[in-house]
Amino acid sequence: MENLIDIRDVRHAYSTKSGPLPVLDGLNLSVPKGEFCAVVGPSGCGKSTLTRLVAGLMKPDEGEVWLHGELVKSPRKTVGMAFQNPVMLEWRSIIENVMLPLEIVANGMSKADKTARAMELLELVGLKGFEHKRPSELSGGMRQRASLCRAIVHKPDVLIMDEPFGALDNFTREDLWQTMRDLRAKEPFTCILITHDLRESVFLGDQVVVLSGRPARTQYVLDVDLPADRTIEILYEKQAVDMLHILRDQIRIAQGREAH
């Protein structure tokens, strides 16, 4: 199968006051079309930097980022992004927030079509009835749901998420995992998800990539061969538990501690 995202030997350093800070060093990553790639790694190893490279917001010092067989040189209209902060525009209603990307990339689309498209997604994530509320009137989990809708409203072929569920409590987070799974069943997209939650990576990922400590390189790739329609319970079964153990050991290695 064709790789939709291909990251080849990427190297990148930030220039800081105390000289260059190498952040990525020999990063390789391939995500086939329609697959979900979860990325885990020690704090500060360069995960957010990776998302900015894939989104075309920055260019790597060395190496290449390919999307859809095209070399990424600048932002493309076909990506969607979601962050830990839901980044809601407080002066817009929820539905107007969701419609924002359409105003940029789908100029020709009629207002009615834009509204219909946004409503369709809001309904999918269970926000029907809240579309005219202000973001400040919603809970954190609901805002994050709206943020997900906004990230995919323009049918991007690549969805990039940087710890989108990181600030939520455990129960809300598990709810959102299931929402994410259901969205994927309806809307095909290829996804890179940065997370620091190993259970999240196994529940949502088709593959889990472990990055080493800074400067980050690809340290380990785990294939998650669980069924697509998994439920939270699967995380308590042996196959998943074994994977979690492997990932935990890999993270310890990445942090520079011995696995045991």
Place this chain on the structure above:
Amino acid sequence: MEKLQKIGVPILALVAFGLFWEFIVWVNGWPNYVMASPSDLPAAYIRFWDLFLIMGWQTLWRTVLGLLIAVVFGTLLGMAMGFSKIARDALYPLLVGFNAIPKATLVPVIALLFIGQHDFNTVLMAFLISFFPIAVSVGIGLSTLEPEYRDILRALGASKVTIFWKIALPKTLPEFFGALKVAVTLAFIGTNLVEIVSPHGRGLGALFKSGETNANYPLMFAVLIALAVLGIVLYYAVVALEKIFAGWAERPQS
């Protein structure tokens, strides 16, 4: 009931204040040339009503014009400082230094520069005194925009102009209006400063001065009250605009 309270309480406080003022003047037995009492004011208003209208209008349009120029100039300056670090480093010390000058000292400077241009001088002063808070608030608002806000649009290939209109500008509106409330008061002070100090001034400030020259104390106090009313009107005009354009920033009250 709540509405009654909202309107009734301030009116009651106002009446109480008027009575207190009247009482103090009466108890101390102050004659009119020391301190006017509220009961002297209606006569002053009736006698000089035409003048109040003309002068009030003078003060009003010059303040508003000066403020409008300050808004345009301050916003442009703030945009320059918000978007470019070089502009920020260059302009900030200049601005702070300029703001540190007590503006009263500028009145004679301006008066000498543009002799006899009373309208121009007044508007210029209103502008000079009020653009600073606007420039600073817009500058800070733009430069502290969280990168994620920019990135959600930048990742879609949106232009800088689009990002400014759709995100940066609306997001700084609450800070902008906060500054505008300060600026409108300052502009009003600037206008009055020039009106009072200029030899052949116009506007409420000049009317105040003529009251002083003619030892007409009821007129002076009547002007003070008129100035207060005008100041309040200007302030609440800004508040009304804020409600329209930045009402979303108000947290739902509980």
